[in-house]
Amino acid sequence: MIARARLAATDVLVSRLSFGAAPIAGLFEPVGEEQAYEAVTAAWDAGIRTYDTAPHYGLGVSERRLGEVLRAQPRDSFTLSTKVGRLLVPYDGGGDDLAAGGFAVPATHRRVWDFSADGIRRSIEGSLERLGLDHIDIVYLHDPDEHEEWALREGYPALERLRAEGVVGAIGAGMNQAEMLTRFLTDTDTDVVLAAGRYTLLDQIALEALLPAAAARGRSVVAAAVYNSGILAEPRTGATYNYTTAPDALLTRARRIRHLAERHGTTLRAAALAFPLAHPAVASVLVGMRSAAQVRDTAEQFARPVPDDFWAELKAEGLLGDDVPVPVKEAV
Structure with missing residues (x-):
């Protein structure tokens, strides 16, 4: 079993390694039902007990596929997070979702932004139906970049009420930026923020304000997209950084880190x-993760030791700042 940590002052526990369920919904390329089932099952077998999804991922496909596996497990044995802010509205225009949403699934629905209190509740009700579960542990406001005031004025208070009612255990926001997430930490009673790609070996922007704000207020951060969409998994020619082709300078930097590792x-x-x-x-x-093979590899890499000398040399080579925290082995 992978170790777990408690979110802020809540009773919600999360695996130190969590399963992101966007890829099993056909992110950028098709993923079949069997492959998705095997990926989630492999995550369970690897000891992962925290799973993250969203209605946005494959127009509900991610939630349905995740629920198919998790429904067979005791509900108190895992932690589930999903997101609100986009309602799924039935659509009969045909085609696929690749151009509109980036998922290789039929375009059965349209996404409609809605951070209203009613929209938040309707979104959670839809997620519970697709998942086939009786409750959700963590709910994030999803990508409110262009709807900051709406999300803060209506969406967040709605989540706060749901938390007070015991409908959800922890609340927060999930984004691909650090600045607005920092505002959620400083201006609200958010429990946790999900920061995608903003605290990695190549990007430590979260260290400037977001992480200090979380630490000061006793809040938690989930660090997503730690490979920066590919370059830190395999810095090959044409590798992606934040979903676009990586600049040569970043590719060189990633290769230097790989060489030292x-x-x-x-x-x-x-x-x-x-x-x-x-x-x-x-x-x-x-x-x-989109396949059982990816899950097994990730779990293996997560358990693999990283020597203290590597981190020291990374700093000595100027590849990490001197003030950046690095893992340190506990003395025996």
Whole structure:
């Protein structure tokens, strides 16, 4: 079983390694039902007990596929997070969702932004129906970048009421940026924020304000997209950084880190997974996985030791700042 950590002052526990369920909904390329089932089952077998999804992922396909596996497990044995802010409205225009949403699934629905109190409740009701579960542990406001005031004025208070009613255990926001997440930490009673790609071996923008704010207020951070969408998994020519082709300078930097990792008997992926957890505010690293093979590899890399000397040399080479927290082995 992978170790777990408690979110802020809540009773919600999360695996230090969490399963991201966007890829099993056909993110960028098709994923069949059997492959998705095997991926989630492999995550369970690897000891992962925290699973993250959203209505946005495959127009509900991610939630349905995740629920198919999790419904067979005792409900108190795992932690589930989903997101609100986009309602799914039936659509009969045909075609697929690749252009509109990035998922290789039939375009059976349209996404409609809705951070109203009614929209939040309707979204959660829809998620519970698709998942086939009786409750959700963590709910995030999903990508409110263009709807900041709406999300803060209506969406967040709605989540706060649901938390007070015991409908959900923890609330927060999930985004691909650090600035607005910092505002959620400082201006609300958010329990946790999900920061995608903003605290990695190549991008530590979250260290400037977000992570200090979380630590100061006793809140938690889930670090997602720790491979920066691919470059830190395999820095090959044409690798992606934040879903676009990586600039040459970043590719060179990632390759230097990989070289040092291999010289110290570990891997770039192991280092990328271990790095965020060195900060005391980070409760979990969240990794999207689309196959059983990816799950097994990720679990293996997560368990792989990363020597202290590697981190020291990373700083000595100027590849990490001197003030950046790094994992340190506990003395025996």
